[in-house]
Amino acid sequence: MYDVVVMGGGPSGATAAEDLVRSGHLVALLDREGRIKPCGGAIPPRLMQDFHITDDQLVAKVNTARMISPTGRMVDIPIENGFVGMVDRKDFDPFLRQRAVDAGADYHVGTFLRIDRDGGQTRVVYREKASGEEKELPCKLVIGADGARSRVGKAEVKGWDKIPYVLAYHEIIEAPEKNDVYDPVRCDVIYDGAISPDFYGWVFPHGKSASVGMGTGLQEVDLKKATADLRAASGLSDCVTLRKEGAPIPLHPLDKWDNGKDVVLAGDAAGVVAPSSGEGIYYAMVAGRVAATACAATLASGRVKDLQLARKLFMKEHKTVFRVLQSMQNAYYRSDNRRERFVSLCHDIDVQRLTFEAYMNKKLVKARPMAHIKIGIKNLAHLTGLVSAERV
Structure with a gap:
């Protein structure tokens, strides 16, 4: 009987599995293997610091x-x-999976089929890659970190198909x-x-x-x-x-990440890729960590509502950044004229500095309020056409 079965061995699932094992839980990590996600591979210094890369x-x-x-x-x-x-996902993902296994997670290779709950016991049913046979992993909780086309999300979480x-x-x-x-x-x-x-x-x-x-x-x-x-x-x-x-x-986090009883989503399955930039590795790993935290809290308290902590913790820190990035995408990606203005705006030194401060540290920087005001005025001027895109 596992405390948690983690479905998906990418950055989100591997992080969740490792965190749970290191906090004393019995964990199974189930992954298909053999699939490499298309990814630019950029990771900020904060990821390297927070996740010991x-x-x-x-x-x-x-x-x-x-x-x-x-x-x-x-x-x-x-x-x-x-x-x-910069990382290459063909090497980075296996490294993260192996780190979870080295910490104590049981690793299984196969394809998720369904979750059975006959007799009141949760069991993850999968098809083992080596034998082709159906096998079961009995558990208390499940983390669905199985990607953007999450089978766990589709089967278990209402509204999953709205991303x-x-x-x-x-x-x-x-x-x-x-x-x-x-x-x-x-x-x-x-x-x-x-x-x-x-x-x-x-x-x-x-x-x-x-x-x-x-x-x-x-x-x-x-x-x-x-x-x-x-x-x-x-x-x-x-x-x-x-x-x-x-x-x-x-390109948008789900409004609900859990099924209210024994499943919580993480990573792409929960929609946590940044709008505008498409950045996903850092946010996937954070989502894996908060999903692990929510599962640990639920196992300790016995309250299934504690699964909601995953989304609450993630959005508490990153909601504002996601909203700003979504507004940027909506404003500037709609036409070449708007894209031209966006690149023109990037000439501004305040835009450059605050953009990379926010990227490197994963938070909106409040240390220079006048810079924010200046950027807001320039942004409005570009969007309204008061300044030419040719001006630098």
Whole structure:
């Protein structure tokens, strides 16, 4: 009888499993294995600090972000007093899973089928990969961290199907040497409707390789063609392609993360990917941690309402940032004219500093109120057309 079965071995599930084991609980971690999520791989210093990730897990350190507008305007934003770490999910996810196993989690490889509750006992039923047989994991609680198309969420949590998504696709390529269009210590973010009419494209360095991709919520967009066009525009068409990956990315946290009795969701299954930026690794790991906290509280108190702590704890710290990012996406991603203005706004030194302070520390910085006021005025001027997008 496990205290908790964690379904999904990505950053969220692996974090939840490790936290629960280290707090003295009996945990099973169930994962499909073999699937690599399309991901730029950026992780901020706060993630490395909060989750004890050391430099040896990084494939690159980025010190500059380049914003590229529909007309080709480029704005380079330096990362002052730090860096953004880059990981490759094909290596990072197995590392996190192994860390949970080393801490004491029982690891099972297979596909989730259903949750049975005959006789009042909760049992996770899965198909074991090695044998092909149906097997059961009896438990008290379940964490569904099985991704954006969560089978646990679909079966157990009301309203799960209401999350908006973008479809993300990327290609991992052999990275070229530094040249006029590619820099191994710079992330390029492309705000161009020709690449993505409603989101953005990216070129992120991964050391010896690089991630080139884009996202969109529009079904009529050909993701592979858009990525090919992005590679051509970035001078990367001739680079060897190592692998290709695609998956949906949720853009809004669920209103309810638990089923009111024995299941709580985490990570992409709960919709915790940041709007506008699409950043997910840090928030997935935080969601795994708060899901583990909620399960520990429920096991200690016997009150199933304590499962609600997962969402409450997450939103208490990150709700405002998510709202600001959603407003930014709604305001600037709707047309190339708006995207042009957004990149123009990024020239502002106050915007640059506060953006990266918020990214690195994962909170809105309140230390410079006048900077916030100035940014608000400039933002309003751009959105109303009072200032030309050509002005810097």
